[in-house]
């Protein structure tokens with residue numbers, strides 16, 4: 517099997533490195549911290565991000581980006597969305613061979629409203645890669661690292677390239693599907709983090725399963741509304757990278773977005789919550805991006821707007837729930853049936 521470079525030794529990068537090592541690839545894991553690289557090579561653990569999980573010695577960690585990517589047929593980018601431009605800037609200096617670039621990050625950039633694959637394409641000259649692929653779906657690192665059954669989807673502009681990434685990762689515990697809808701796959705993964713913050717807030721306030729089910733279904737409706745306005749296929753949101761990821765993130769205490777929301781619902785201030793997490797909470801930046809996008813495109817996203825007000829305008833969570841519950845009466849499926857009708861007539 518060939519050499520694969522995984523960039524980002526947080527929880528998800530380390531878990532994906534494990535899947536690749538299980539598939540007998542030659543895995544080189546890059547971290548920007550020399551101390552962490554040394555610790556992983558010495559202890560075969562990544563205590564901070566995946567405590568207790570034993571890493572095989574076939575995973576070699578390093579903070580030397582050039583040596584990590586040298587000769588790698590595949591480069592997997594798994595840093596937080598916020599760090600993606602910076603890491604791509606470093607990567608383009610050291611990429612020599614034409615590789616397949618896959619990212620597994622979930623976010624949208626505030627200000628530019630770019631999806632992660634668009635950020636990568638902007639930063640890395642196209643002669644350095646065959647295609648940019650996204651890997652997304654309901655997949656907490658903690659469960660993947662225990663080899664518990666997990667399903668994800670890969671997508672790219674060229675479906676054959678996504679199929680190569682499917683081959684790279686698929687195994688008996690990690691089932692990989694393909695999708696031609698790159699936009700829908702990336703947006704589903706990014707936008708579900710906003711709703712997961714909301715589910716955490718709801719739980720933190722002491723509301724029950726009814727409220728959470730409402731957030732998941734009405735959240736999906738507004739994800740599909742924004743996603744479709746950006747060119748996604750609405751059906752993608754009923755798949756693994758839409759409702760699948762929404763369920764896993766809104767209902768699991770593994771989710772950092774849910775955990776952060778839960779603390780907010782209990783009344784802790786955002787800055788304190790983020791500091792205590794020590795891991796990335798992508799939903800915060802993506803809420804800002806989605807809120808701005810929705811305003812610009814005139815797309816109605818009441819839950820996202822409410823979460824934006826809690827995060828950035830110090831709105832009281834209970835007041836926001838009250839406002840959501842007393843909005844003007846609507847037909848439940850109004851916008852989704854309109855979208856589907858339009859698609860059918862295309």
Ligand SMILES: NC(=O)C1=CN([C@@H]2O[C@H](COP(=O)(O)OP(=O)(O)OC[C@H]3O[C@@H](n4cnc5c(N)ncnc54)[C@H](OP(=O)(O)O)[C@@H]3O)[C@@H](O)[C@H]2O)C=CC1
Nearest residue numbers: 525526527528529548594595596599621622656657795796
């Ligand atoms: N965890 C999960 O279960 C899943 C996560 N994802 C997505 O994967 C992406 C990464 O998340 P995850 O691994 O969980 O995040 P973590 O917070 O666990 O780890 C992030 C890693 O990125 C590193 N990093 C941060 N900034 C930079 C930088 N400027 N240059 C280089 N490295 C940097 C961090 O290093 P440092 O220690 O120095 O901060 C850390 O090693 C996110 O977009 C997330 O949504 C997707 C599916 C599942």
Ligand SMILES: O=C(CO)COP(=O)(O)O
Nearest residue numbers: 653654655656771772773
């Ligand atoms: O995307 C994830 C699972 O699919 C992980 O979600 P969190 O970033 O909220 O932990």
